[in-house]
Amino acid sequence: MxxxxxxxxxxxxxxxxxxxxxxxxxxxxxxxxxxxxxxxxxxxxxxxxxxxxxxxxxxxxxxxxxxxxxxxxxxxxxxxxxxxxxxxxxxxxxxxxxxxxxxxxxxxxxxxxxxxxxxxxxxxxxxxxxxxxxxxxxxxxxxxxxxxxxxxxxxxxxxxxxxxxxxxAMFKNQTSNLKKENSQDDQESLKRENEKLRAQITDLIKENSQQQVALGNLTNLSWNDDDPNNSKKLIRDITDLQDMLSDFTMVQGNDYKINNEAATALLEKWDCKVNNPGSRTNLVLGFLLQRVAIDTIMTAADKYFNGNFTNQDSDLEMDLINATANLIYCTESLRDKRKGDDDITKITPIKIRQNVYSALSCRGLPVDHTLIKDTAKKLLEEMNLYREVVDEETKDELDEQAIQITHKVIHIFYFRLKTQASEPTYQFFDAGQPVEPRLMQGAFGNDEIRKLEVEACGFPCIGIFSSDKLNSKIFMKAQVITRPKQ
Incomplete structure (x- = not known):
């Protein structure tokens, strides 16, 4: 088929x-x-x-x-x-x-x-x-x-x-979705845990900061950059004081008339070898008047802090300074006479000095204080012994300048210098002393130094002076006029 x-x-x-x-x-x-x-x-x-x-x-x-x-x-x-x-x-x-x-x-x-x-x-x-x-x-x-x-x-x-x-494919998708869900859950859990840790860290930082403030940052002797007692700001204020003194002690120009007899006596007192009158004499006289101004203010301040100032209506600043000196003495004795190797005890005297004088530089002896006003008046009288201000407008300006200069000199030399970790001192140079470029500033070159000596010193050198130059620190060089060696 x-x-x-x-x-x-x-x-x-x-x-x-x-x-x-x-x-x-x-x-x-x-x-x-x-x-x-x-x-x-x-x-x-x-x-x-x-x-x-x-x-x-x-x-x-x-x-x-x-x-x-x-x-x-x-x-x-x-x-x-x-x-x-x-x-x-x-x-x-x-x-x-x-x-x-x-x-x-x-x-x-x-x-x-x-x-x-x-x-x-x-x-x-x-x-x-x-x-x-x-x-x-x-x-x-x-x-x-x-x-x-x-x-x-x-x-x-x-x-x-x-x-x-x-x-x-369905199994892979389900597995992937489960992994994704688990991953998302894990990520959410980790995220929440991370946020908790961040919050704890923030709280710890805040707490630590508060503790530092409460303790006064005891282990740190330096001032913050924005603090008025920072060394850079201190140097800037010293420079401002120099400029104010230079303007205040001016004797050149039609607004001023020099008292030649008193001026000659002042030049002789400080052993200045210039002939009066003369243009160079006026320059030297201006420098000497700066020193006279500083000496006048410091003499009055010393009397106040020693309790011998006339019209002493308030002893607050003096009492605080005396109490601080006693407290520093006690803490230094504790440091020297009691055994221990902690840092707090070592720096406590320094911190006490720094903080007390920082407070004084902020609020102590305001411009309307009796010491400031009386000393400014005395300063003007002293200046008028050597020069007469002819222009009335300039005379009014000098009244205000005297207040500001008096206030600034006392605050810098008696308060601000003591706020530094290592306390600076100051040094004037007399006529006839050799020129030291490291400590002095003036119109001289390095090749002339050996042939020159000091004629007059208008503003002192401020610094930490040590036989070891590595440990020395110059805040401000002295302002000097030089002359050929005699």
């Missing part, structure tokens, strides 16, 4: 009169094509093969029911494979619509889909698509049906793998 497949094969016409496919005689080309069909690995390849296998069937031979069933089955199976293949189900739907509609637009789409399908098959290894197309055309309807059922079977075989892959 001859099978349906044998009958179809025998009635199919191949090249010439040779059957294109026969169970009794397998043509080499047919076998290679069969092997190629079986070697296809991608879903999209079978979709393309499905389209071209149906496209060789003309509309007259098209079985609508069979076409509808097969293409619907293909679409459903491809959609079951997952989202990655939805594009191919759309291609099949488009091809289905084109076969049912013969208008020009749909036929253009159909030809494009078929052309793209053949191109895809050629990319998969099909060498001559036109020959295969002719061969499919010569196949009987049942042979083409076998081919399409093989395609459907192959697509169906992908479904278990797709299901496994889908489950694996």
């Amino acid at each position: 001859t099978s349906q497949y044998q009958r179809d094969s025998q009635t199919s016409v191949g090249y010439g009169n040779t059957p294109s496919c026969s169970l009794e005689k397998v043509h080499e080309t047919n076998w290679q094509l069969f092997m190629w069909f079986a070697s296809l690995e991608k879903v999209e390849s079978y979709v393309c093969l499905f389209i071209v296998s149906w496209d060789v069937v003309n509309n007259a031979e098209l079985s609508t029911k069979e076409f509808e069933e097969e293409i619907t089955t293909m679409i459903q199976m491809i959609e079951n494979l997952g989202a990655n293949y939805t594009n191919y189900s759309m291609i099949l739907n488009n091809y289905k619509n084109c076969r049912y509609n013969n208008d020009q637009a749909n036929q253009t789409i159909r030809h494009s889909l078929v052309r793209n399908s053949w191109a895809e098959l050629e990319n998969c290894g099909l060498k001559v698509s036109s020959t295969v197309s002719d061969q499919l055309t010569r196949c009987s309807p049942s042979q083409r049906g076998y081919l399409r059922r093989m395609i459907i079977s192959r697509i169906r075989s992908f479904q278990p793998f797709a299901h496994v892959l889908k489950e694996n």
Whole structure:
């Protein structure tokens, strides 16, 4: 008995009169094509093969029911494979619509889909698509049906793998989500813990800062940069005082008239070798008056702090200074007579001195204090012994300058210098002393130093003087006028 497949094969016409496919005689080309069909690995390849296998069937031979069933089955199976293949189900739907509609637009789409399908098959290894197309055309309807059922079977075989892959993907997503959730929970927990630690650190810093303030920062003897007792600001204030004294003791110009007799006596007192009157004499006299001004103020201040000042209406600053001296003496005795190696005891006398005199420099002896006003008056009287101020406006200005200079001299020399960790002292230089550039400032060059000596010193050298130059520190050099050595 001859099978349906044998009958179809025998009635199919191949090249010439040779059957294109026969169970009794397998043509080499047919076998290679069969092997190629079986070697296809991608879903999209079978979709393309499905389209071209149906496209060789003309509309007259098209079985609508069979076409509808097969293409619907293909679409459903491809959609079951997952989202990655939805594009191919759309291609099949488009091809289905084109076969049912013969208008020009749909036929253009159909030809494009078929052309793209053949191109895809050629990319998969099909060498001559036109020959295969002719061969499919010569196949009987049942042979083409076998081919399409093989395609459907192959697509169906992908479904278990797709299901496994889908489950694996879902498992990975779930695992990833769990990890992400756990990671987010861990991150939130770490974030909260970090915020707690930051808050604790902030509280500790604040507490430590408060303790430092409460303890007065006992181990630190230096002043902050913005503190008025910082050494740089102290030097700047000393420079301002120099400028004020220079203006206050001026004797040159039409606003002033020099008392030659008193001026000559002053020059002789300080052993100045200049002839009065003269332009150089006026310069030297101005320097001497600066020293006279400082001496006058300091003499009055010494009397006040020793309790011998006339009109002493308030002993507050003097009492505080005396109490501080006693407290410093006691803490120094504790340091020297009691055993121990702590730093607090060593620096306590210094801190007491620094803080008390810092307070005095801020509030002690204001400009309206009796000492300041009476000393300023005495200062003006002393200046008027050596020069007379002719201009009334200048005279009024000097009254205010005398107050400011008196206040500044006392505050710098009696309070501000004592706020430093190592207390600076001051030193005037007398006429005839050798010039020392390290301690003096004036109109002289380094090559002239050996030939010069001091004529007059208007402002003292302020510094920490030590036989060891490395431990010395000069805050302000002395202002001097020099002369050739006698």
